Amino acid sequence: SSATDLVFLIDGSKSVRPENFELVKKFINQIVDTLDVSDKLAQVGLVQYSSSVRQEFPLGRFHTKKDIKAA
Numbered sequence: 001s002s003a004t005d006l007v008f009l010i011d012g013s014k015s016v017r018p019e020n021f022e023l024v025k026k027f028i029n030q031i032v033d034t035l036d037v038s039d040k041l042a043q044v045g046l047v048q049y050s051s052s053v054r055q056e057f058p059l060g061r062f063h064t065k066k067d068i069k070a071a
Contacts, residue, residue: 004035004042005059013050029069037065044068 008028012021028046035042045059062068 003040005045006031006035006042007045007047007059009047009049011050012048012054032065032068035065037063037068039063046071 008031010024010028016024032044035044037044039060043059044062046056048054048056057068057071062071
């Protein structure tokens with residue numbers, strides 16, 4: 001395992017249908033499942049964009065897979 005910083009950038013605009021947005025969340029959860037999430041190994045952040053950009057959570061805020069998925 002090596003240190004990894006991974007930031008997801010997702011489209012939250014109204015052009016994305018709700019069922020497709022759910023698919024994106026499922027995909028992100030599957031990727032998170034493959035990581036060794038901790039403050040020393042893998043850190044995950046998420047940014048959502050539409051007409052503006054919003055940081056949902058920065059790298060390092062959450063230190064467990066469970067917390068990332070809940071966010």
